[in-house]
Amino acid sequence: MKINKTISLSLYYHMLRVRMIEEKIAELYPEQEMRCPVHLCIGQEAIAAGVCANLLKKDYLFSSHRSHGHYLAKGGNLKRMLAEIYGKVAGCSKGKGGSMHLVDLSVGILGTTPIVAGIIPIATGAAFGTKMKRESNITAVFFGDAATEEGVFFESLNFASLKKLPVLFVCENNFFSVYSPLSVRQPKERDNLSLVNSLGIKGDKGDGNNVIEIYELAKKAVANIRKGKGPYYLEFETYRWREHCGPNFDNDLGYRTEKDFLKWKKKCPIGLFEKQLINNGILNSSRIKSLKQDIQEEINDAVSFAKNSPYPKSKEMLSDVYAG
């Protein structure tokens, strides 16, 4: 596949940045200063980068509990995200949401929530709203494989198709819902693409660790949506490296095998793409080093901002219950 240099570098940069930020969170988490659940997306960065590269700033984004990558790839403010995880008033949700409730209105991130599939109708509704208001932005929503088992997944897709809504559904299939494998949750004959197609929605499946493939599929999907042809569904297979919630590896638990993990680690979306870019002469070791250095500085700045920010005052607990 022919690789566009600018786009490739941008995709690489975003994946690397998400990875380094998540690794930093994992490193700092044991300090017990981030006192909320974190669902790291290490191993799954390509989907966030590849899809968000096709979204405009004004487009809306919604996501689930594992949303750091989507937030960052869409342009969400890093300092505000880390401050939120640290429970600080400077956090994107003023410390009332934590890692599972990220928002950045300046770049169209309208919210992330952890109730499985609960965000899908919200995103569909945002698309419905923009269509009623004749606005041109589209909406993208990210969710995991388990979300496709929920009723609202079907309810939302049914309505999105009925009204030809400008919404992109992105399923990240990492094979596990916490510790429960697909085999105990879905019959082996199940095929989400057929299900989606039967609702009148176009869709594609792809390799969730191949950022170029993701980028190209998302490009096609987004173009389709922008043309007014209605919703589109994308599903990518990928693998979360660390535990469902928290900073550690959990291969010792026995719900999945070390062998599986190593197989997927070999398919690291960043490592594979880096090699490809080096082979194509787009990237070299000194460029990688300087990129990493820049990102590291940005992260250090953001961590220091988050750590040094004040906590919300206790009376803040009572505000924002009702909107004025």
Place this chain on the structure above:
Amino acid sequence: MNRQINFAQAILEATEQCMEQDPSVYIMGLGVTDPKGIFGTTLGLEKKFCNKRVLDMPVAENGMTGIAIGSALVGMRPILTHQRVDFMLLSLDQIINNAAKWHYMFGGKMKVPMVIRLLVGRGWGQGPQHSQSLQALFAHMPGLKVLMPATSYDAKGLLISAIRDNNPVIFIEHRWLHGVKGVVPKKMYTVPIGKAKRLKKGKDITIIASSYMTLEALKAAELLAHDNIDAEVLDLRTIKPLDDKTIIESVKKTGRALVADGAWKSFGISAEILTLIYEKAWGSLKCAPCRLTFPDTPTPTSWALANNYYPRTGDIVNTARKIFGLAALSPEELGIPCDTPMDVPDKTFIGPF
């Protein structure tokens, strides 16, 4: 000047005027565009505002509630209707997890201006899954507002306030009120959310009610006057935020309180109000406050059983009489007409709902 319309027409008029005034208002719900138009409350709206703003919808309560919330996040003002409260229970996830909390959990950055109209049934064998009164369930949730108007005037004014409010508002309509007429100005006006209304002034006992129970309470107050008991009647109108001030002021004055709530007894609105009275009017109480509610059972279907399920005017009168040491009287002795079957709102009703 003194134009009279019924409760259902007042709801329709409020909806129509809000839709005329604000293009972001739209209404969606099962049957909104059907020939009966949600008991007349949505008749003619589709013709006037087109099917983009007046929508029937898939039978998917939870998903469609989420969709309404999502549209509210980007600037629309949805009105979602449910012909029976029981069906909307499917949407509790979206209401409780998302609508009620979105403003708070994102630090006040977004708002969810939406109205969820819920119809509460009663009588004609509605039974366990067609007649629940769940105001307490919604009122328990921080972030929700809960309204239960009793009069056509308040129905219009409160619905307009609810549509203009920047929060999710649960708007509960009692089916037996839809046909009741009252004076309603044609022009747009609002009734403030969070304010109870004193419908009858009195000095001996405060009767606190809402929705259909308010009508029963007013009739009871008239009958109590025959025994020289001067009852004050408060119509809550808003369940949440509760108007503590009006309740406490009244109870401090009368020293006696009776809460008549059209819902189950345990852990409900009546429990909340009695607690409020104990906490804030203890020193003024002349006797223990009391309450009249449904028994803690699902609603039975057979009219032989349901006849004794709902508290009525006579029950309110007798509960108050007991407080004053007077014996209970039968409806005949109280002079309450007994020529209408107890499972219909009035003689003109021939069922089904």
